[in-house]
Amino acid sequence: MNTEPEAGEAGAPPEALTPIDRLLAERACERLLLELVHRLDLGEPGGVAELFTPDGVWEWPEDGRRFVGRDALRGYFAGRPADRLSRRMSTNLLVTVTSPTTARATSYFATYRVDGYTGGLLPPRAPTQVGHYTDAFRRLDGEWLLAHRVLTLSFGGPTERLAAPVSPPSGPR
Numbered sequence: 001m002n003t004e005p006e007a008g009e010a011g012a013p014p015e016a017l018t019p020i021d022r023l024l025a026e027r028a029c030e031r032l033l034l035e036l037v038h039r040l041d042l043g044e045p046g047g048v049a050e051l052f053t054p055d056g057v058w059e060w061p062e063d064g065r066r067f068v069g070r071d072a073l074r075g076y077f078a079g080r081p082a083d084r085l086s087r088r089m090s091t092n093l094l095v096t097v098t099s100p101t102t103a104r105a106t107s108y109f110a111t112y113r114v115d116g117y118t119g120g121l122l123p124p125r126a127p128t129q130v131g132h133y134t135d136a137f138r139r140l141d142g143e144w145l146l147a148h149r150v151l152t153l154s155f156g157g158p159t160e161r162l163a164a165p166v167s168p169p170s171g172p173r
Contacts, residue, residue: 017100026095028144029103029137036146037088046078053138057148084159085117089127101139102147108132116162130155 017025032051039047049070052058058073059066067073093107110127131153138147 017097021100022097025097025100025103025139025144029095029097029105029135030093032137032144032146033090033093033105033107033135037090040077041086041088044078045080046074048077049074052146052149053140056146058151059149060151060153062153081115083117084113084115085122086111086113088112095137103137103144105135105137106132107135114160114162118162122162125160127155128157128159129153 036048036051039045039051049056052070052073054070055068056070056073057066057068058076067076089110089112091108093105095103095105097103109129109131111129112125113128114122114125131151134150134152135146136148137144139145
C-alpha cells in the first residue's frame with residue numbers, strides 16, 4: 001500500500017506560478033501547519049478537522065491508524081484525554097508547490113506529552129515521539145487545506161501518565 005500523499009494533480013505546471021504566487025502558496029501551507037500544531041496543543045484539538053479538505057486523510061502506517069474525512073478527524077482529535085498536556089516541536093519544514101492548486105511538504109517533529117496533568121511546571125523529559133510528516137495540500141475555493149498527512153515515527157513510546165501532582169523543579173529557571 002502506498003502511504004505517500006499524492007504529489008500533485010494534472011493541471012498547469014508549477015512554472016505557471018509567478019515567484020510571488022509561489023511564495024504566497026508556500027507561506028499559506030506553512031501557516032496551515034503552524035495553525036494545526038497550535039490547535040492540537042493550545043486550542044481546540046477537534047478544530048484540526050477544519051484544516052483538512054472534506055475528504056482529508058491522516059494516517060500512521062506503523063500501526064494501521066487511518067482517519068478519512070472531517071467527521072472522523074474531529075472525532076479522533078476531540079476524543080483526546082482532557083488531562084493531556086502536549087507540546088509539539090516542528091522543524092525543517094520544506095514546502096514544494098506542485099501546481100497552482102497543489103503542494104506537498106515534509107517536516108520533522110518531536111512530541112512531548114503526558115496524561116494526568118493538573119497544572120504547573122513539569123520537570124524536563126524526553127519526547128514521547130520523534131519522526132516526520134509527509135503532507136499533501138489542495139487549494140479549494142482559494143484556501144489551502146491539508147488533503148493527506150502521513151506520520152512516520154523514528155522513535156516512539158507510550159504516553160506517560162503522571163501518578164500524582166508534580167512539584168515544580170527547584171533552582172534557577
